[in-house]
Amino acid sequence: MNALPGEAGSAIDDRAPKAIELIGVSLARAGRPILSDLDLSLAAGERLAIVGPSGAGKTTLLRLIAGLEAPDTGSIRIDARLASEAGRIRIPPHRRRMGLVFQSGALWPHMSVSQHLRFAAGRLPRAEREGRVAAALAACELGGLEARYPDQLSGGEQRRVGLARALATEPRWLLLDEPLVNLDPPLAERLRSVIDRAATLAELGVILVTHDRDEADALCPRRLRLEAGRLVEDR
Amino acid sequence: MPGVEALGLLGFLVCVHLPILALCQPLVARLVGSPAGATALADLAWPSGRQLDLLGASLEVSLAATGMAGLLGLLAALSSRPRGRLLRGLPLALVAVPPYVHALAWSTVLFRVETTLRGLGLAIELPRSGPGVTAWVMAMSRLPLTYGMAAIALGLLPDAPIEAARSVRSDRAVLLRIAIPLAAPIAAAGLALAFLLSLLDYGVPALFQVNVLALGVFADYSASGDAARALAMAMPLVVLAAGACLALVAGWRRAALSQPRGDGHPTWIALLPRGLRGLSGLAMALVLLQAAALCAGLFVAAGSPARILAALLPARGDLIYSLSVALGASLLALGPALALAGRLAAGEGRGMRRTLLWLATLLPLAVPAPLFGIGLIALWRGGPLAALLPLSAATLPVLASAGRFAPLAAVLLTAQLLRRDPSLVDAARMHQAGVLQGWWQVGLPLLGPGLLAAAGLVFTLALGELGATLMVLPPGRSTLTARTFNYLHYGASEAVAGACLVLALATVLVATVVLQAFAAGQGMARGSEGLS
Numbered sequence: 001m002n003a004l005p006g007e008a009g010s011a012i013d014d015r016a017p018k019a020i021e022l023i024g025v026s027l028a029r030a031g032r033p034i035l036s037d038l039d040l041s042l043a044a045g046e047r048l049a050i051v052g053p054s055g056a057g058k059t060t061l062l063r064l065i066a067g068l069e070a071p072d073t074g075s076i077r078i079d080a081r082l083a084s085e086a087g088r089i090r091i092p093p094h095r096r097r098m099g100l101v102f103q104s105g106a107l108w109p110h111m112s113v114s115q116h117l118r119f120a121a122g123r124l125p126r127a128e129r130e131g132r133v134a135a136a137l138a139a140c141e142l143g144g145l146e147a148r149y150p151d152q153l154s155g156g157e158q159r160r161v162g163l164a165r166a167l168a169t170e171p172r173w174l175l176l177d178e179p180l181v182n183l184d185p186p187l188a189e190r191l192r193s194v195i196d197r198a199a200t201l202a203e204l205g206v207i208l209v210t211h212d213r214d215e216a217d218a219l220c221p222r223r224l225r226l227e228a229g230r231l232v233e234d235r
Numbered sequence: 236m237p238g239v240e241a242l243g244l245l246g247f248l249v250c251v252h253l254p255i256l257a258l259c260q261p262l263v264a265r266l267v268g269s270p271a272g273a274t275a276l277a278d279l280a281w282p283s284g285r286q287l288d289l290l291g292a293s294l295e296v297s298l299a300a301t302g303m304a305g306l307l308g309l310l311a312a313l314s315s316r317p318r319g320r321l322l323r324g325l326p327l328a329l330v331a332v333p334p335y336v337h338a339l340a341w342s343t344v345l346f347r348v349e350t351t352l353r354g355l356g357l358a359i360e361l362p363r364s365g366p367g368v369t370a371w372v373m374a375m376s377r378l379p380l381t382y383g384m385a386a387i388a389l390g391l392l393p394d395a396p397i398e399a400a401r402s403v404r405s406d407r408a409v410l411l412r413i414a415i416p417l418a419a420p421i422a423a424a425g426l427a428l429a430f431l432l433s434l435l436d437y438g439v440p441a442l443f444q445v446n447v448l449a450l451g452v453f454a455d456y457s458a459s460g461d462a463a464r465a466l467a468m469a470m471p472l473v474v475l476a477a478g479a480c481l482a483l484v485a486g487w488r489r490a491a492l493s494q495p496r497g498d499g500h501p502t503w504i505a506l507l508p509r510g511l512r513g514l515s516g517l518a519m520a521l522v523l524l525q526a527a528a529l530c531a532g533l534f535v536a537a538g539s540p541a542r543i544l545a546a547l548l549p550a551r552g553d554l555i556y557s558l559s560v561a562l563g564a565s566l567l568a569l570g571p572a573l574a575l576a577g578r579l580a581a582g583e584g585r586g587m588r589r590t591l592l593w594l595a596t597l598l599p600l601a602v603p604a605p606l607f608g609i610g611l612i613a614l615w616r617g618g619p620l621a622a623l624l625p626l627s628a629a630t631l632p633v634l635a636s637a638g639r640f641a642p643l644a645a646v647l648l649t650a651q652l653l654r655r656d657p658s659l660v661d662a663a664r665m666h667q668a669g670v671l672q673g674w675w676q677v678g679l680p681l682l683g684p685g686l687l688a689a690a691g692l693v694f695t696l697a698l699g700e701l702g703a704t705l706m707v708l709p710p711g712r713s714t715l716t717a718r719t720f721n722y723l724h725y726g727a728s729e730a731v732a733g734a735c736l737v738l739a740l741a742t743v744l745v746a747t748v749v750l751q752a753f754a755a756g757q758g759m760a761r762g763s764e765g766l767s
Contacts (some may be wrong), residue, residue, distance in 0.1 A: 068664060102661070110681075165666055
């Protein structure tokens with residue numbers, strides 16, 4: 001076990017209920033370990049940045065928490081419920097109340113901006129659904145772009161649509177996979193402030209994957225460093 | 236949805252593998268049952284005497300046709316002209332036109348050329364039968380395939396490694412050491428498929444009076460009705476075709492996994508020496524000429540549109556049955572092909588299991604079409620499945636086409652699945668309200684063009700399917716293809732030419748839709764990656 005929760009300097013209050021808890025999580029691909037025996041816990045509403053070099057296992061860790069992959073060993077609990085265990089996902093991704101912003105954008109080419117958000121808002125009464133869509137559009141400063149398709153948007157707009165889609169699910173956690181990578185500094189700064197404001201307003205927990213320490217420090221008080229699939233720093 | 240996938244895989248097993256197993260059953264029973272019977276079958280499987288001659292003729296014709304089609308196809312694909320997508324795509328749309336339609340068109344062209352020459356005082360007799368003209372017609376009918384696969388191979392060549400190599404080595408070295416090795420597996424897959432199809436085809440050789448082993452097997456079964464004997468006789472063909480399938484596995488996996496480059500000017504064009512560019516231009520002209528020969532030959536033979544219509548009216552029952560069979564086969568093949576494609580795509584990067592899965596997909600292509608039909612008869616007429624699920628005889632041609640072409644649909648869908656940006660599906664899994672909603676609103680639209688292309692591929696191939704259909708056609712029913720093939724033996728008439736022309740135009744039309752759908756699917760599968 002190489003996790004360091006509760007050590008001096010850790011942002012976690014051990015008395016707080018643990019909203020997300022990873023216990024002894026490992027994952028390998030084609031015999032190569034990606035994550036090794038990882039322990040981690042996060043309290044509700046906490047903000048955590050995961051940093052580390054390329055290939056350290058940052059995105060894989062995010063995907064395990066999101067429920068897109070199951071660990072080989074260990075377990076993941078969300079609000080004390082068993083969400084994933086060795087080789088098995090017990091709570092599917094869309095039932096975890098998490099919104100994921102993908103590094104590639106992952107916008108569906110056949111859907112307009114508003115269709116993305118309606119899809120994410122799910123099966124709700126029409127008024128409630130449209131309210132969610134409007135709130136997500138406003139939070140991400142996408143007013144006027146509702147009818148556009150992904151290929152009609154700039155890179156920064158696409159990132160904001162990805163964020164708005166995640167917010168439209170009314171998640172409790174926002175999972176961000178390198179959300180600011182490859183953006184010009186002014187665009188990155190604008191998107192950072194949009195993320196910060198949206199997360200603060202909705203009191204969301206945030207897990208940010210990045211290789212940029214400044215970006216991590218600007219959004220998250222707690223920082224976790226991964227190297228070769230092992231947790232080497234948690235402060 | 237694991238239950239649905241399991242059902243699809245079961246469908247593939249029933250449609251594709253069970254007829255082959257049913258075909259093998261009497262052979263195994265005979266081999267195990269009596270030593271004398273086993274010896275006789277072993278003698279048949281190890282060709283000698285006339286069978287060896289037939290195998291020699293099969294190899295001679297198919298190797299010559301593959302060589303010609305391969306060389307011309309590669310040279311034409313190297314040509315940078317014509318630049319228009321329509322003209323460059325036209326030969327590809329001919330890929331599913333049945334070989335015997337080419338045979339009719341070329342017969343007409345050769346006859347007209349001979350008549351014209353005679354009118355000019357040149358009494359040159361052009362060959363109208365024999366291995367030479369058979370190989371030529373086979374080569375022309377496979378040319379769209381070899382050209383298409385070579386064009387795909389070159390189209391998938393990435394620019395960056397070639398540019399990097401050009402900075403350190405001569406163009407000749409880069410062409411020989413980088414570009415050709417990178418393109419070779421996919422182009423070789425085209426050659427392997429052309430060889431396989433030519434080796435197993437007996438239609439064109441029969442029309443040009445060349446006896447090949449596939450024709451011998453068909454004739455022997457027609458006379459004896461002995462499935463074990465037919466399979467034993469066909470064993471050399473199956474072994475050779477299985478070898479071609481192994482080449483297909485490597486090439487098609489590479490094609491499925493490669494990302495297409497953009498529409499910009501490809502880097503490899505600059506590597507071609509001047510002489511080769513001239514030759515490639517000539518080859519491209521020949522590719523377009525054979526497309527023109529096909530159309531002109533059929534138009535000339537068919538006469539006026541009124542005559543074509545008059546010829547078609549009596550055959551409208553066959554036409555409707557053909558379309559129903561093709562539609563039924565395309566719908567039936569889709570589910571099993573999609574389920575298998577899901578497994579093939581998921582199995583990427585897992586060594587032996589992946590290879591076995593690809594072999595299970597492609598090896599059925601090595602079974603000659605008449606033998607597949609015989610397997611279907613064994614399975615559904617009196618076999619155990621017939622009792623469990625009694626089917627009307629009119630549905631057997633549907634099963635024949637679905638079973639023969641589902642592997643190709645699976646390969647095409649695998650390519651589509653492997654090129655799909657996985658984050659698009661992950662995003663749906665994260666943000667969907669339920670699994671069905673995610674599949675309906677995201678999964679299906681992303682796969683839609685691929686499904687349309689796969690259905691269209693099976694439809695066009697089923698329209699021209701002959702070998703297995705002839706074996707399983709119920710009394711009193713005929714497909715347009717079967718009727719046309721039977722008519723051809725009495726000499727080309729306007730009625731036959733009219734039917735062939737309609738068949739060719741229908742095939743080209745559907746093939747064009749398939750190509751457009753697949754191209755659209757490539758764009759959609761990549762999602763928003765790299766936009767703006």
